[in-house]
Amino acid sequence: MPVADDPRRLADGIALIAGQARAAALYSSVPLSFWGGVDPRTGEIIDRHHPLQGQSLKGRILAIPRGRGSCTGSSVLLELILNGAGPAGIVIAEADEIIALGVLVAALMFDRSIPVFCVGQEAFAALAEADVLAMDGTRLTVIGAHDEASWLLPNDSTRQRPMDLTDRDRAMLAGDHGRARQFAMQLMVGMARLFGASEFIDVSQAHIDGCIYTGPASLRFAEQLLAWGGRVAVPTSLNAISVDRRRWRELGVAPAFGEQADRLGQVYLELGARPTFTCAPYLLDSAPEFGDQIVWGESNAVAFANSVLGARTLKYPDYLDICAALVGRGPLVGPHTSAGRRGRIRIDVTLPQGADDSLFPLLGHHLGALCGATIPVICGLAESRPTTDDLKAFAAAFATTGAAPMFHIVGVTPEAPTLADALGGLEPERHLAVGPADLLEVWREFNGHGGGQAVEVISLGNPHLSLAECEAIAGLCEGRRRAEGTRLMLTMGRKVHEDALAAGWIEAIERFGGTIITDTCWCMIETPVIPESARTLMTNSGKYAHYGPGLTRRAVRFGSLAACLDAAVTGQFSPQPPDWLIA
Template sequence: MNTAARQDDGIAILPGSAAGPIIVMTEPLSFWGGVDPATSTVIDIHHPSHGAALAGAIVMMPTSRGSCSGSGVLLELALSNKNPAALVFAGPEDTLTLGAIVAAEMFGRRIPVIRLSREAFAALSSAKEATVTPEAIRAEDGHLSIQLSAAARDDMRLSAADRRMLDGNEGIAAQQAMRILCAMARQQGASELVDVTRAHVDGCIYAGPANLVFAEKMEALGARVRIPTTMNAISVDHANWRRQGVAPEFGEPAARLADAYVRMGCRASFTCAPYALPDPPEFGEMIGWSESNAVIFANSVLGARTAKHPDFLDFCIAVTGRAPRAGAFFDEGRRARRAVRIELSEGADSSAWPLIGYLAGLASPDRIPLIKGLEKAQPTQDELKALCAAFGTTSAAAMLHIAGVTPEAGSLGGSPEDVIVITREDLAAGWRKLNAGPSEVDLVAIGSPHASLDECRAVAEQLGGRPLATGVSVIITTARNAAEAAQADGTAQQLRRSGVEIVSDLCWCSITRPVFPETAKIILTDSGKYAHYGPGLSGCTVRLGTFGDCIEAALTGSAPPRLPGWLAGAASTPPPECTAALR
């Protein structure tokens, strides 16, 4: 490539100037759980770029993946001057782009966001450093020049109500929210906004001061939600964090963040499983949700319609009642583009579902899959929850289809472009990867996403009132309504007799010490999501186990690494990333 590079080689989604060394990521990364907001270092131990320092670098990756909270991490980095100098993607990307839009719109901190053609992305990937301007990216002493076009700025089709908000006639907060919505809609290619009936706000997690700064600034501008809006799990047990010994320097701003959203009209639901609340969304209902597992479950299992909205955009949707009409709002944005066939053994138990979700995400990191081979399965809502959550850690897709299980698999499973086969050996290799670690266990973690009443009951029944092993803690994180139901039917009392602690409001991905026991170093969980994010978030060894393993560890303090019974006998294979290939 030379200075005569074509105009379509790149688009300046958010133009700006920057210079720095280039860091190339060979696979997508979730900034939440994958990047330390205090140091800008990659902490996802499963990512090839683990340990890389992103501050001041021109960061290149195909797209992002995982948590919607990545936008909050990027804003945190921007406000502390530890952000990447620029972000360069090889395709569409929403989460980090939205974080950059908010940083520029509300705080005057500009992080250029560039989208390159595959050819241009490959060429720049070989360079060591680069300079970015609004018009071009230059590298290799000027021998490589990639011309940048401005992102499309054509006027969107806005309703009269949209224009009133954009013109400031509905208040400054609504105007700011509409500006952010329109900026996001344009980069998504949306030509209009759509009415949504409800919102779910994920940005109430305290990833750092930036989340609080955003919320309190919106409140100061007079923000109020106009549609029913639930809130994600927060970062403290709101009523009990002081009693639990949480340090005030963390507990106070985390509680302030939650309180700010409640004052602006959000419901204090504090759950990462809003689909389990009374009155879940209906099939075909247009909603504006954030939180990766919630979005994937709502689209895939319930058949509701929502894009995978980044943090901060979720609240802008709640304030305006409008969302960019893009992606999974359309039939075309819900069609499967890849088939993932699972060679599942008969007799597979609940431990199969998080593993399948995790490997299906690796096999389909940037497109909606149709998962095949599970037609005879009859998964419970909790098993589908586990699958959707694990899928959301390794894929950027807003949904999935399961042939014979999910409601749109028949109509939108479509004609996938290719097929990936996940063999029994792949399943075994994936399990070994997530299950590896010492046999001794200090802590059993249940409830990522939040445990249902049925899951709480299952733990109580299996423990049967027996005491936990000496030195072992078992914590179940759950929503307030599930905790209240467990209290009402005696499940909570039975769990407490064994020594199990039930914690409401926060989830494992936001739990901190000392609620997370100070002495815990080895954690066993039945959650594929937490097995992935947990090591980076906690600094501990986090192993995926079966539900039976978790009970065994609770009672004995030990659960040796091993395959689940339904995988026993699979050929011995090393535990790298999914080895499934296009077939």
């Protein structure tokens, strides 16, 4: 490596956010989701699937290839920065909008910041041997046990193309439409420049993920926009929030948390959003149509909208989603463009015979990790005729372990009638194969984090249940009764709940002994809604099987919908993989 006084210039690096820091390095070659992966109060890494699990990033310079998973990562990073539990700086191999956005909000609204450098793959690999990292403006110094290296990165200003703004864009940026829209445009322009967009487009709707309460900073941010006179400019739906607004007191949620989470939901309503409170906005009557330009947060919803509906949205980080809704504009980059939607990896899947509905969350979890930030084209699934709920489960798991905003399934999703169409007529950059052995490995990973065979909580509805899923669950409950000491708990949006109630399916589920929760979702549910005595949960969600152990500090089991209902009846989980996985 070059010596520190003779720095190498990194042509493919960029100082996303300049600044100064010197601290012990915390390195991993595995991407990290801040939401569900890092405790926003302490900085402890809680993702039990991550090699850094149990370590603290507080005061250290975190080096990871990129982020992954939830759009709420930006909100968690903001909390960490404001409460003093965050990293001293972040070095990534690939530009990441969720990480950059959290730091940019801290800088623009709260005058707090940390440096964020993007150094490219080659330089990033050299950080594995670092004991200490030093970030100074656009200079990164790597200090190891026996040597020292230094790189100079171009400042982001050297790469910025001039923004092609409309007269209305300029007026909002100048403050002519109020302080809230001025701030929103400042943040939008900052992010657009960081990621290479030179203009904005009109969007037809927004879905806000930033209404999840991650701590005081999330509420301070929303209340500031409201105090500045903020009002959404396009129809806007709200994601699941952190409590069931109508029942959180009845469910035993502590007022200190419930009141703040409830207040955050109310602020977004006062900003003009609708009280949809669902992480599955594609189930609403307002779901976008093919080709619609939209602004959606919530990682599973983004993947579903882009891939299954053929709408066009970035994976909008928390806070950028509401800013885009305030101005009705989005940066013309990534999946908003045709070129940004082209698949680049071909994946041939060999399906096991007789697979049940747990196939798609297992497959999504595996392919998300396999693809990273690159859009895949998946071959071999058309004959399985996946349902909307199969694709929902796949999209959620895929978005949990990956960073790509969409996927194509040849013969299934609308932009992939053929392999050539999905690849845009070009050859794939990589060609991979996936088979039953890969899925069995994921099943064992999901079911291998401690705990016994007893199951105290059955967790269904991550993402929120559809009407068809409610019907299926009601059918599985018919003539049966849950085991004493085991709870069946389901989350769903208000609209699905109303329709399922009218159809009689809620009555059948409650007769079995099930509990229905609306407005919130499993990634936000904690004790006492999950009983203090519960040690093991079971779910059919690949997303929750990944996040649940870290979020709840409990064992989580995974299985099909039928297996989950069987466990609700017996109170027991079968440790044997299903026959179709081991045949």
